[in-house]
Structure formats: C-alpha cells, structure tokens
Amino acid sequence: MKAMSTTHRRGRTTPKKSEDIWGDRLKAPFKAVGDHIGVDLPGGRALFFTRRGGVSGEPFEELNVGLDTNDYMPAVEENRKRVGQLIGIPPERWLESKQMHGSDVRIVTELPDAGAEPVEADGVATTLEDVAAVVVTADCLPVALIAPGGVAIIHAGWKGLAADVLKKGVEKLREAGVEDEIQAAIGPSIGVCCYEVNTHVHRAFMRYPRGTARLSNHAHLKNVARLQLQHAGIPLDHVHDVDICTMCAPRSLFHSHRRDRGNDPKDTGRQASAVWRVAGDGGDGDAD
Ligand SMILES: [Zn+2]
Secondary structure (H helix, E strand, O other): OOOOOOOOOOOOOOOOOHHHHHOOOOOOOEEEEOOEEEEEEOOEEEEEOOOOOOOOOOOOOOOOOOOOOOOOHHHHHHHHHHHHHHHOOOHHHEEOOEOOOOOOOEEEOOOOOOOOOOOEOOEEEEOOOOOEEEEEEOOOEEEEEEEOOEEEEEEEOHHHHHOOHHHHHHHHHHHOOOOOOOEEEEOOOOOOOOOEOOHHHHHHOOOOOEOOOEEOOEEOHHHHHHHHHHHOOOOHHHEEEOOOOOOOOOOOOOOOOOOOOOOOHHHOOOEEEEEEEOOOOOOOOOOO
C-alpha cells in the first residue's frame, strides 16, 4: 500500500494532497511527505524539500532557506523554522557548512556553539543523534548517505563531483566510525535533460564512460554520482536516485539557478535537504 507518511506533518503548513503534486512520479524508497520528498533507509531518514510552503515573496517564493541570498532574512528564518518543524529538529541543531563547490567533507562530533561561523565545506558526516545534517541547493545534487551508525549530507555540483566529493563523503563517514552498510539517496537536481555543458566541464569527467556520464554536449551528473558512490564501495542497488530534474520540473516546485540564468545567483532561492539518524522508534517529537 502506498499510503504516505504523516509522521512529520504538523505545524502550520497545510499541503494540498501530495498525489496532486507527484502523481506516480515517486518510486520506492522515495515517498511523498506533504509537499516534499522523504526516504527512509536503515539507520536514518532524509527529507528533500521543494519550494512549497514558505513565506518568501518573488523571486524566492515560497520556501527559500538560503542564508546567502538577497531574500528578506526574517522570511528565510521563518522558512528554516518551518523546515525544522517538518523534520522535528530545529535550525539550532542543524549541521551546515559554508558551501564552496569543493570536495571537503567534515566530520562533526559535537554541536557547534550558537552563532558560530559556518565552516567552509561541502558536506558533513556525523554519528550524533538528534541533529540534522543539512545542505541547500538550486540544481546541484543533494546526496544523503545513511547507515545504522551515522549519516552524511553532501552538496555535489560538477566541480565537487570532479573533485570526488562523494567518494570523500563515504570515506569521512567510515572515518567517523560507521562500519555498517551505507545507502545513498540522490535528491532533486539538474538532470541530463537540461545540463548542457562546455568542453571544460566535459573534460572533467573524461574518466567516466562516454554515453553514461558524457552525452554529446550534456553531462549526466547523476550517473557520475552513482558511479562515484559505487567506486567508493556502495553497491549500485544501494544508490537511490529520485530522478527529478529541478530545471524542467514546474517552477512552483524547485528553485533552479540555471533556469534563472542571467540573474545574480543570490537572486535564486535554495531548497533544503536534511538527513538525520533514526534509531528504533524515530524522532522524539520535541517542539521548539
Ligand atoms: Zn531537465
């Protein structure tokens, strides 16, 4: 039976029926969680957010969580609070980085002090419980790594993928002490359909097979991600791709930097992706 989870539906958002948004678009293990996309894998849960259900106005409508955007910051703060309510972990307990399009993934072993400057990195691996590892994207790949002993989240654009950011993410999760089987979930991000690139980008993926990673003048970043995760030791049947393109999906669903081409990147909103550990019966439901 394909009943959607209602575990995290509370608070002020009153999404329309998710069937109206997703139809049969979401394949297991992905499922609709209100207007957003959830995935439960052994040891943790990830939620890939759409842009629906926030308070930001144009051009950031509605759910923009990007602090490094030209949006009205009180709106962004409210949006982040709403995301926190949906995942059951408030923003004060999020592990985030200043995303650099690089390949550093850091291990976090304790919650940073409130107000601490975010560390430059493109991913976080942790074994902590009751925290969420979060990245923000607007076409780049949000990739969650989930294992019974820990979780990681990674922001992977073409530069990061070319620099092996996913391989490093798996290595960091291992280094953090995770010995169990890791599964990966690739969230909504730009598809090969829309990712036309120049030869410079093509060349960055020469070591990946033509026809899989490189197709005429397009790059298939999701296939690169799959192969890189496989090289890092995750079997392909443990790599789950939601297979939704942020650029050609309806504008009302996702922020897409490339769709807004020509604009200042700070004028494009960012959607959140979060992953957290779920041991046994799941979240503790604390209100913020
Ligand atoms: Zn597309």
